[in-house]
Amino acid sequence: MTIGIVGAGALGLYYGALLQRAGHEVRFLLRRDFDAITRNGLRVTSPNGDFHLARVLGFRETHHMGQVDLVLVGLKTFANHHLPELVAPLLGPETRILTLQNGLGNEELLAANFDAARVLGGIAFLCSNRGEPGVVHHLDQGRIRLGEFTGGLSAYADSLAATFRQAGIPCEAVADLPKARWEKLVWNIPFNGLCALTGLTTDRLLALPATRDQVRAIMEEVITAANAQELSAPITTEFAARMITLTTAMGAYRPSMMIDRAEGRPLELEAIYALPLARAAEHGVAMTRVAMLHALLEAGEA
Amino acid sequence: MTIGIVGAGALGLYYGALLQRAGHEVRFLLRRDFDAITRNGLRVTSPNGDFHLARVLGFRETHHMGQVDLVLVGLKTFANHHLPELVAPLLGPETRILTLQNGLGNEELLAANFDAARVLGGIAFLCSNRGEPGVVHHLDQGRIRLGEFTGGLSAYADSLAATFRQAGIPCEAVADLPKARWEKLVWNIPFNGLCALTGLTTDRLLALPATRDQVRAIMEEVITAANAQELSAPITTEFAARMITLTTAMGAYRPSMMIDRAEGRPLELEAIYALPLARAAEHGVAMTRVAMLHALLEAGEA
Structure with a gap:
């Protein structure tokens, strides 16, 4: 699967790194960490075991990233006014969008700008923070619960949860995202x-x-x-x-x-x-x- | 009148200075400002006019202050566990105690340790703060409302309010201190x-x-x-x-x-x-x- 990470803070870097390690092609939108990560790769410290990804696909702007199968949104919500323009270049006809952002209103914003049927939301119970550029610290937890914005259980949500689990991310699909x-x-x-x-x-x-x-x-x-x-x-x-x-x-x-x-x-x-x-x-x-x-x-x- | 000021922070210094300027003998319990005030006196800045008292009676401990007619308490309430021992040496048979401290419980503490009939409370609506040692800044307001702990209006409370007014302190006696x-x-x-x-x-x-x-x-x-x-x-x-x-x-x-x-x-x-x-x-x-x-x-x- 090709995955575009929009908002590569502590959450985006950590989950992106796990998905890349599991064999997916992950493309990270980077700001602060661009130089460090494109030069030296991405290092993850974790109670589950530290690891290092030597080659990471980093981009400064999403319109250089190409279309992906899944957009994973980890942007801070106070930057949500940029979200539609950031996500648009990544969308092909079948691309799904999963927002793991905090709070309410994020799926609604994506659904209002794109097709509601593309949108999934998830809540991540993750304790992590960024270290020096190129380093992300996973401290504890990490479970994701995700579901369709339009409600109900779907085959896609189930398979996405299975993909995440295969990457070492505890994950379940839920019918009632709200x-x-x-x-x-x-x-x-x-x-x-x-x-x-x-x-x-x-x-x-x-x-x-x-x-x-x-x-x-x-x-x-x-x-x-x-x-x-x-x-x-x-x-x-x-x-x-x-x-x-x-x-x-x-x-x-x-x-x-x-x-x-x-x-x-x-x-x-x-x-x-x-x-x-x-x-x-x-x-x-x-x-x-x-x-x-x-x-x-x-x-x-x- | 002889007045002992216990707790000469911004409030005690300001009211004490006004009372001394009006001709009363005011004795200040001092800590931080002892050296500055006993050497150079006390300076008050105020929108009502700045003034300076050249000779101020400062003491490091209340048992050197002698008995007074009125004890005026301006101590921070977090130091109230020291209050009984600080006040006791100032009390003659007729001495009254007026606490202008913040909040509840101060009159009760004094009444429990001394005679309830000695105790008055007052609320000061005063904006003031301390400057460098020996300086107090009056910024705004300053009205006092005082009353007997035991309740009701008394001739003493009325005369004390009049004394304060003569010193330039807006003051009224109230029957209902609570x-x-x-x-x-x-x-x-x-x-x-x-x-x-x-x-x-x-x-x-x-x-x-x-x-x-x-x-x-x-x-x-x-x-x-x-x-x-x-x-x-x-x-x-x-x-x-x-x-x-x-x-x-x-x-x-x-x-x-x-x-x-x-x-x-x-x-x-x-x-x-x-x-x-x-x-x-x-x-x-x-x-x-x-x-x-x-x-x-x-x-x-x-």
Whole structure:
């Protein structure tokens, strides 16, 4: 399979490297890492074993990449206004597009610009970050759940999940992509925002009873909002408990939004906060703590 | 009148200076500023006119200060465990104690250690901060509302308010001190915490619609909690609107808690957050946003 990676940050580099190692032809759109990767290749450190790809196909612009079978989108959502122009040159008649971006609104943006039937979404529960140019660190986790934007299970989604699994990526196809997205938000909304706002890692927030209670209360607000959408089945409060247990096991983790703020980048507020708040409000649910967190994060962006 | 100032930060230095200028014998307990003030006196800058006091009575310890007519307490509440031992040496049979400290619990602490009938509380709406040693900057406002801890109007409270007014301090005696305290919390709880947490001055919070809405929502939570206590009259939502108008006029103000955090000092979380939350809970009121703000501020203290 030929795969074009649009948005080769920690997520795009890591999954792209695994897919290339499994024999696929992967073409990376690169900015910061272009020189390092085209010269010296791409190195992955991982608890599953480090590896190095000596020859990597790097491009500075997508209109030099050619058409591919699959576009994998890992772009930060604050750059989504560039997404249609970046993706368009990669599309042949049969090309599918899988966005693994955070939050809500990404599949909708792709579907509005291209054919909705091309679009898949996925949520990646991945702890990774970029090292020096040419290096990506996989820290923990890595599971992907993907599904068709138009809903339901498809043969294509099943086969794509199998392809990912063959490359060493735990992956499953899901019929209800919105449910998977909201489940991811149950994690992203408390941890991304609270860590970015306070500068504290996940373990510090969970170690203090008061902030641990806030994490849980925010998760419950998100679950209430999620269950007011038309999901195939409700998200249980037990899911929140599992997320907290899993995050405790991750140790001193710095969520992507905390890193974005520390490094002076914009935050993914639209996808992770504004749109979920709007969808909640459309269904009559006020997420009080989430709105406060969003307001305080937004104030820091000015 | 002889007046002992315990806690000569920006508030204690400013009011003490005004009282000395009006002819009272003021004795200051000093730490950081002891050398500068005992050598060169105390300088006050103010929109009402700068002035300099050449001879100031500074002490390093209260047991050298002698008995006074009035103890004026301006100590940061995070140092309240020292308060009884600091105040005791200043007390003669008729000495009264006025605490102008932030938040709840200060009069109670003094009453528990001394005679409740000695204790007055006051709220100071004062924008001031310390400059270099020996200098205090008065920026804006300065009104004091004071009252008896044991409640009701008293001839003493009236005469003390008159003494303060004669010294150029706008002051009035109030019968319902708890109401005045909660009114001050309507300002302190949103602005102290939000500015300390975000590092943004009051004008920035009020300029953005989302944070302005949060300020108002937090004020409404505090008003609901206040009105569940046994106050002589309810605090109106119009009071919150007045506080926002007044704060807008203050420009780019840095509340004391924001300065405390920036300078690495502890925050006055017990008096301004924990006790008000406990009093609200005792009356069945949950202050959702206030609890979240408290948790996030507390997490940053570790």
